[in-house]
Amino acid sequence: MAESKRDYYEVLGIPRTATEDEIKRAYRKLAKKYHPDVNPGDKDAEAKFKEASEAYAVLIDPEKKAKYDQFGHAAFDGTGGVSYDYNSADFSDIFSDLFGDLFGGGGFGGFGGFGGTRTRTRGGPVQGANTRARIRITFKEAITGCEKELELNLKEACPECGGSGAKKGTSPVTCTQCGGSGQITMTQQTIFGMSQTVRACPTCSGTGRVIKDKCPKCSGSGYVSRRQKVQVSVPAGIDDGQSIRIRGKGEPGANGGPFGDLLVEVRVAEDPVFxxxxxxxxxxxxxxxxxxxxxxxxxxxxxxxxxxxxxxxxxxxxxxxxxxxxxxxxxxxxxxxxxxxxxxxxxVPEKMNREQKEALLAFDAAMGGGLSGGDGPGPKKKKNIFR
Ligand SMILES: [Zn+2]
Ligand SMILES: [Zn+2]
Structure with missing residues (x-):
C-alpha cells in the first residue's frame, strides 16, 4: 500500500483548471520559499521543496498530467518507486528566473541536473588583462606626433624561476587530484538523484600542474613587478581621448597565455590660438x-x-x-x-586720441555718414565726440 500522498494540485495550491502559466507561477513561488539553497539544513523545507517539485514535474507535462488527472497517484505506482523524470521537466527557465536574481547567476551547484550540467572546462592559455595609462601632450604635439616616455610598474617573468613559479631546481608537478587534466567530475547525490558536474580542479585551479616548492622571489606567481620605462610613439594626428596600444605590456596571461596590452590614453591640451x-x-x-x-x-x-x-x-x-x-x-x-x-x-579701437577721432570723423563725412549730419543711420543732431 503506497503511503498517502497529498494531491498535486493541493500541493501547489491551484485548481484543477489551472493553466500552464498558473502551474509555473505556483511552483516558482514555492520553490523560492523552500529551496534548500535558501533553507540550508532545514529538512522540512527540503521535503516541501521535493513535494512541490514532484507535483510540478507531473502537472507541467501534458501527458503525465492527463494520466494523473485520470488515475491520481496510482498512475505512477507499481514502478518500484517514484520515477519522475525531473530532467525532462522544464525546470530550467524557472530556476534561471529564480536564481539569476538570488545568486547573481552564479553557482547552483547541487542541482546541476536541472538546466543541463554546468561545465567549466579546463583553462587553456588565456591572454592577460589589458592595463591603462595616460599621457598629456600639447596641441602641436598632437599635430606633429611625438615620442613620450612613461614610467610604470610592469609585471614581467620572474628572473629567478623564469616564470614557472617553482623554486630553482624544481619544476611544477602534475596535479594528483585531477591527474593533470585540470578538471574533476563531481558526482553528487541530490534530492532528485545522481548529478554529475565537471569543474575546474580546486587543487591546481584548472592548470593541471601544482607547484610543490614555490619560488621565493615571486611567491609562486611566476611574475615580479618592476619599475620600467615604456616608449610611447604618439602618431601625428592623434586626437584627445584616443588610445595607443602597446602590445605585451599589460598583465601576464594565465596558463601560458600571452601578456595583455597597455592602452595609453592620450589627453591633448587645449591651445590658446587653435x-x-x-x-x-x-x-x-x-x-x-x-x-x-x-x-x-x-x-x-x-x-x-x-x-x-x-x-x-x-x-x-x-x-x-x-x-x-x-x-x-x-x-x-x-x-x-x-x-x-x-x-x-x-x-574696433576702444580708445582714440583727438587726431584719430578727427580723422575718423572726416572719413565719416566723406562717406556721407550720420555723425557729421549726413544721411547715414546715426543721430542727426551732432553729438560731441571730443569729450
Ligand atoms: Zn619566481
Ligand atoms: Zn588538478
Missing part, C-alpha cells in the same frame, strides 16, 4: 578696419608657422577663408591633411 574638429583646425585673426576696407598682405599663424595671405579689399567682418592642407594629418595617412579655417574679426 581649435580642432577632427582633422580641421579653426582660428580667428584680428584685422583693422583699414585692412578690411583696403586689403593688405597679412601673416596668419598656422600650426606650421606663419603664412602670408593676401587680404582682399572690402573683406567683411566674419569672413571665413580656408587654408587648404594646413589642418591635422590623417592618423593613418599622414601625407593627407585637413584644412585650416580662419575667420577674420575686424578690430
Amino acid at each position: 581649435a580642432r574638429e577632427d582633422t580641421d583646425i579653426f582660428s580667428a585673426v584680428n584685422i583693422s578696419y583699414a585692412q578690411a576696407a583696403l586689403g593688405d598682405t597679412i601673416r596668419i599663424p598656422t600650426v606650421d608657422g606663419e603664412v602670408e595671405y593676401e587680404l582682399k579689399p572690402g573683406t567683411q567682418p566674419g569672413t571665413r577663408i580656408r587654408l587648404r592642407g594646413k589642418g591635422v594629418p590623417y592618423l593613418r595617412q599622414n601625407n593627407v591633411r585637413g584644412d585650416h579655417y580662419v575667420t577674420f574679426l575686424v578690430r
Whole structure:
C-alpha cells in the first residue's frame, strides 16, 4: 500500500483548471520559499521543496498530467518507486528566473541536473588583462606626433624561476587530484538523484600542474613587478581621448597565455590660438578696419608657422577663408591633411586720441555718414565726440 500522498494540485495550491502559466507561477513561488539553497539544513523545507517539485514535474507535462488527472497517484505506482523524470521537466527557465536574481547567476551547484550540467572546462592559455595609462601632450604635439616616455610598474617573468613559479631546481608537478587534466567530475547525490558536474580542479585551479616548492622571489606567481620605462610613439594626428596600444605590456596571461596590452590614453591640451574638429583646425585673426576696407598682405599663424595671405579689399567682418592642407594629418595617412579655417574679426579701437577721432570723423563725412549730419543711420543732431 503506497503511503498517502497529498494531491498535486493541493500541493501547489491551484485548481484543477489551472493553466500552464498558473502551474509555473505556483511552483516558482514555492520553490523560492523552500529551496534548500535558501533553507540550508532545514529538512522540512527540503521535503516541501521535493513535494512541490514532484507535483510540478507531473502537472507541467501534458501527458503525465492527463494520466494523473485520470488515475491520481496510482498512475505512477507499481514502478518500484517514484520515477519522475525531473530532467525532462522544464525546470530550467524557472530556476534561471529564480536564481539569476538570488545568486547573481552564479553557482547552483547541487542541482546541476536541472538546466543541463554546468561545465567549466579546463583553462587553456588565456591572454592577460589589458592595463591603462595616460599621457598629456600639447596641441602641436598632437599635430606633429611625438615620442613620450612613461614610467610604470610592469609585471614581467620572474628572473629567478623564469616564470614557472617553482623554486630553482624544481619544476611544477602534475596535479594528483585531477591527474593533470585540470578538471574533476563531481558526482553528487541530490534530492532528485545522481548529478554529475565537471569543474575546474580546486587543487591546481584548472592548470593541471601544482607547484610543490614555490619560488621565493615571486611567491609562486611566476611574475615580479618592476619599475620600467615604456616608449610611447604618439602618431601625428592623434586626437584627445584616443588610445595607443602597446602590445605585451599589460598583465601576464594565465596558463601560458600571452601578456595583455597597455592602452595609453592620450589627453591633448587645449591651445590658446587653435581649435580642432577632427582633422580641421579653426582660428580667428584680428584685422583693422583699414585692412578690411583696403586689403593688405597679412601673416596668419598656422600650426606650421606663419603664412602670408593676401587680404582682399572690402573683406567683411566674419569672413571665413580656408587654408587648404594646413589642418591635422590623417592618423593613418599622414601625407593627407585637413584644412585650416580662419575667420577674420575686424578690430574696433576702444580708445582714440583727438587726431584719430578727427580723422575718423572726416572719413565719416566723406562717406556721407550720420555723425557729421549726413544721411547715414546715426543721430542727426551732432553729438560731441571730443569729450
Ligand atoms: Zn619566481
Ligand atoms: Zn588538478
